[in-house]
Amino acid sequence: xxxxxxxxxxxxxxxxxxxxxxxxxxxxxxxxxxxxxxxxxxxxxxxxxxxxxxxxxxxxxxxxxxxxxxxxxxxxxxxxxxxxxxxxxxxxxxxxxxxxxxxxxxxxxxxxxxxxxxxxxxxxxxxxxxxxxxxxxxxxxxxxxxxxxxxxxxxxxxxxxxxxxxxxxxxxxxxxxxxxxxxxxxxxxxxxxxxxxxxxxxxxxxxxxxxxxxxxxxxxxxxxxxxxxxxxxxxxxxxxxxxxxxxxxxxxxxxxxxxxxxxxxxxxxxxxxxxxxxxxxxxxxxxxxxxxxxxxxxxxxxxxxxxxxxxxxxxxxxxxxxxxxxxxxxxxxxxxxxxxxxxxxxxxxxxxxxxxxxxxxxxxxxxxxxxxxxxxxxxxxxxxxxxxxxxxxxxxxxxxxxxxxxxxxxxxxxxxxxxxxxxxxxxxxxxxxxxxxxxxxxxxxxxxxxxxxxxxxxxxxxxxxxxxxxxxxxxxxxxxxxxxxxxxxxxxxxxxxxxxxxxxxxxxxxxxxxxxxxxxxxxxxxxxxxxxxxxxxxxxxxxxxxxxxxxxxxxxxxxxxxxxxxxxxxxxxxxxxxxxxxxxxxxxxxxxxxxxxxxxxxxxxxxxxxxxxxxxxxxxxxxxxxxxxxxxxxxxxxxxxxxxxxxxxxxxxxxxxxxxxxxxxxxxxxxxxxxxxxxxxxxxxxxxxxxxxxxxxxxxxxxxxxxxxxxxxxxxxxxxxxxxxxxxxxxxxxxxxxxxxxxxxxxxxxxxxxxxxxxxxxxxxxxxxxxxxxxxxxxxxxxxxxxxx
Ligand SMILES: Cc1ncc(C[n+]2csc(CCOP(=O)(O)OP(=O)(O)O)c2C)c(N)n1
Ligand SMILES: [Mg+2]
Numbered sequence: 001x002x003x004x005x006x007x008x009x010x011x012x013x014x015x016x017x018x019x020x021x022x023x024x025x026x027x028x029x030x031x032x033x034x035x036x037x038x039x040x041x042x043x044x045x046x047x048x049x050x051x052x053x054x055x056x057x058x059x060x061x062x063x064x065x066x067x068x069x070x071x072x073x074x075x076x077x078x079x080x081x082x083x084x085x086x087x088x089x090x091x092x093x094x095x096x097x098x099x100x101x102x103x104x105x106x107x108x109x110x111x112x113x114x115x116x117x118x119x120x121x122x123x124x125x126x127x128x129x130x131x132x133x134x135x136x137x138x139x140x141x142x143x144x145x146x147x148x149x150x151x152x153x154x155x156x157x158x159x160x161x162x163x164x165x166x167x168x169x170x171x172x173x174x175x176x177x178x179x180x181x182x183x184x185x186x187x188x189x190x191x192x193x194x195x196x197x198x199x200x201x202x203x204x205x206x207x208x209x210x211x212x213x214x215x216x217x218x219x220x221x222x223x224x225x226x227x228x229x230x231x232x233x234x235x236x237x238x239x240x241x242x243x244x245x246x247x248x249x250x251x252x253x254x255x256x257x258x259x260x261x262x263x264x265x266x267x268x269x270x271x272x273x274x275x276x277x278x279x280x281x282x283x284x285x286x287x288x289x290x291x292x293x294x295x296x297x298x299x300x301x302x303x304x305x306x307x308x309x310x311x312x313x314x315x316x317x318x319x320x321x322x323x324x325x326x327x328x329x330x331x332x333x334x335x336x337x338x339x340x341x342x343x344x345x346x347x348x349x350x351x352x353x354x355x356x357x358x359x360x361x362x363x364x365x366x367x368x369x370x371x372x373x374x375x376x377x378x379x380x381x382x383x384x385x386x387x388x389x390x391x392x393x394x395x396x397x398x399x400x401x402x403x404x405x406x407x408x409x410x411x412x413x414x415x416x417x418x419x420x421x422x423x424x425x426x427x428x429x430x431x432x433x434x435x436x437x438x439x440x441x442x443x444x445x446x447x448x449x450x451x452x453x454x455x456x457x458x459x460x461x462x463x464x465x466x467x468x469x470x471x472x473x474x475x476x477x478x479x480x481x482x483x484x485x486x487x488x489x490x491x492x493x494x495x496x497x498x499x500x501x502x503x504x505x506x507x508x509x510x511x512x513x514x515x516x517x518x519x520x521x522x523x524x525x526x527x528x529x530x531x532x533x534x535x536x537x538x539x540x541x542x543x544x545x546x547x548x549x550x551x552x553x554x555x556x557x558x559x560x561x562x563x564x565x566x567x568x569x570x571x572x573x574x575x576x577x578x579x580x581x582x583x584x585x586x587x588x589x590x591x592x593x594x595x596x597x598x599x600x601x602x603x604x605x606x607x608x609x610x611x612x613x614x615x616x617x618x619x620x621x622x623x624x625x626x627x628x629x630x631x632x633x634x635x636x637x638x639x640x641x642x643x644x645x646x647x648x649x650x651x652x653x654x655x656x657x658x659x660x661x662x663x664x665x666x667x668x669x670x671x672x673x674x675x676x677x678x679x680x681x682x683x684x685x686x687x688x689x690x691x692x693x694x695x696x697x698x699x700x701x702x703x704x705x706x707x708x709x710x711x712x713x714x715x716x717x718x719x720x721x722x723x724x725x726x727x728x729x730x731x732x733x734x735x736x737x738x739x740x741x742x743x744x745x746x747x748x749x750x751x752x753x754x755x756x757x758x759x760x761x762x763x764x765x766x767x768x769x770x771x772x773x774x775x776x777x778x779x780x781x782x783x784x785x786x787x788x789x
Pocket of ligand 1: 059060063085086087134135136172173174175176202204206207208209337350
């Protein structure tokens with residue numbers, strides 16, 4: 001197309017392109033300088049109070065300087081969203097500073113309180129960060145699920161579908177591809193036919209410890225292609241390509257292609273002399289190679305031999321701009337870790353810092369005068385006005401805010417499922433089934449997802465009505481063939497359940513993306529994910545990752561504990577309630593009754609939409625238990641949300657109480673009933689959320705006020721006997737002994753389970769009514785000063 005233009009305009013275009021290229025290359029140098037200086041300043045200049053190395057990754061930043069400059073200052077459009085590899089945070093902050101979206105003050109406080117974060121953080125760095133990163137692999141995976149969520153919203157017209165979709169971009173370190181979560185995501189992405197996804201791999205062939213295996217990446221491109229991706233390999237820059245075009249140049253190409261990663265890296269570090277020695281040794285018989293060696297002094301030879309395409313701005317821009325469709329694309333960009341810095345290529349450079357002497361030489365080379373280290377343009381060959389004008393037209397600079405703030409969705413009243421005996425899991429399924437019938441904007445924002453346990457976590461009724469999401473209409477074959485099944489399995493763009501394969505890590509990355517739909521894309525979703533309680537552990541880091549980004553969702557986990565009885569030890573959960581307590585960003589609940597769950601679910605749907613809200617985790621059970629006959633008044637509803645209430649009020653100054661949580665309610669009730677004759681004033685405390693109770697206790701202590709838990713326990717006499725019981729680790733509730741002076745005996749499960757029925761298992765693990773009664777006797781003895789030896 002260019003060739004068809006009259007010569008004059010062609011020249012004009014060429015000149016404009018050359019000017020742009022010059023600006024980008026100058027700013028790339030500046031971003032490299034600033035990232036390096038930011039780390040140096042934090043480690044060597046800013047006063048240190050604790051003697052700790054501040055750290056920061058100069059080599060990892062240098063390796064992506066060209067790729068990230070090209071993306072941020074040229075290729076990206078406002079609707080694109082990016083996950084930057086964690087160790088390129090300094091470069092990321094430098095580019096934002098050049099774009100006028102990061103302050104010098106924050107750069108000066110890199111890795112200090114209130115300063116630019118060590119790794120890009122949505123919650124701490126604010127609007128400039130789309131996806132947090134840090135735990136390698138997860139930032140890459142999340143972009144895939146974000147692209148799925150974008151499609152979900154566009155196909156349902158919850159966001160405009162007549163504008164170009166954003167590209168979800170991950171800038172990945174090559175070692176990140178060792179993380180299994182990436183491959184789990186790839187497989188899921190293929191199933192969902194994801195689009196608009198770019199993974200840019202910084203192929204510097206180094207991880208943290210060393211140089212990575214040569215053989216691995218030979219398989220990577222085939223792997224991506226197998227999953228329907230386009231693979232674009234950026235291997236050699238323009239200098240090297242020109243050298244390959246010279247006589248015998250092919251020999252040079254073959255030599256580099258065959259050069260083991262560790263030798264290539266070592267020679268990068270050694271520089272021109274090292275290259276010359278090896279090329280002479282191996283290729284001296286080729287006159288063309290001798291000519292190349294003669295034409296290049298050591299410095300020029302080093303520049304030539306390290307001219308990989310990932311450091312060649314022209315090649316990088318060509319590669320990015322050549323992709324104009326929505327096919328997922330993996331760019332494998334050959335780079336050098338520490339490119340342009342004295343430790344380039346050295347296997348130990350991951351956490352390496354330039355020392356003050358090296359930094360002084362580097363500063364001189366970059367032409368940055370002393371005192372002008374933080375200047376945006378000092379030392380560059382181009383006039384500041386030209387660079388300023390260039391930056392002003394960068395699409396990302398024109399953007400006011402990257403984050404959307406859609407209004408909350410009003411949550412309607414929810415009716416309590418009725419029934420004499422119900423499990424909390426069944427109640428959950430019925431509540432969702434009822435919500436599915438509503439034709440309102442609220443129900444249209446609900447979206448459910450599950451890793452192959454949709455049916456067994458009781459989402460069946462919801463899915464039957466709302467259908468499964470797919471970009472294409474797919475018939476339910478069993479239905480068409482008139483094979484009877486309780487479960488419809490038709491798929492369409494209207495579907496509101498996203499079915500996943502078993503990988504729990506994918507569930508949490510999808511929940512992260514669904515839970516960020518509002519800020520990322522401008523339409524709020526109310527995501528509910530279901531899984532088996534024990535398998536939260538399987539995706540715990542991805543869950544933590546989702547919450548660290550402040551993604552909002554509801555997690556419903558069943559079955560749980562040894563209450564799943566015949567399923568045995570492999571499916572039993574023990575420590576998950578402690579996750580509910582200890583995991584930031586997540587509020588854990590373990591209700592026993594359907595009416596409690598109804599109150600809590602309604603509350604949770606508001607909570608996940610509040611500015612300062614959090615995600616909510618429900619630990620539910622498949623055990624049917626007799627339901628209390630009662631209406632829940634506002635006072636009781638508030639107590640259920642606060643985490644506890646007296647199911648049986650103790651007499652004032654009572655000497656004994658039992659506190660229980662979750663599915664062991666019948667045992668606690670039976671024990672309480674049995675004790676009534678001996679201890680008529682004994683209380684029975686229903687705990688719906690150890691997490692909320694514990695949190696409020698701590699914050700009340702900090703305020704110097706009386707906590708809710710203390711208020712509840714103050715009904716007992718000081719030092720009264722208290723037995724706690726839950727189908728989980730006893731530490732879930734044993735802390736209650738510190739809230740008020742009590743003599744506490746904690747019951748719970750701290751061993752692996754096994755198959756059995758509930759009576760057997762509760763007996764063997766000591767959480768049946770008998771065990772509770774025994775424990776109360778022991779607690780009462782201790783409380784009255786008799787301790788058996
Ligand atoms: C899950 C996880 N495990 C370990 C680490 C520690 N770690 C930080 S960087 C790194 C290697 C990164 O290598 P690569 O992704 O190739 O990045 P680059 O070479 O660009 O620094 C490791 C193991 C981490 N951040 N996350
Ligand atoms: Mg690497």
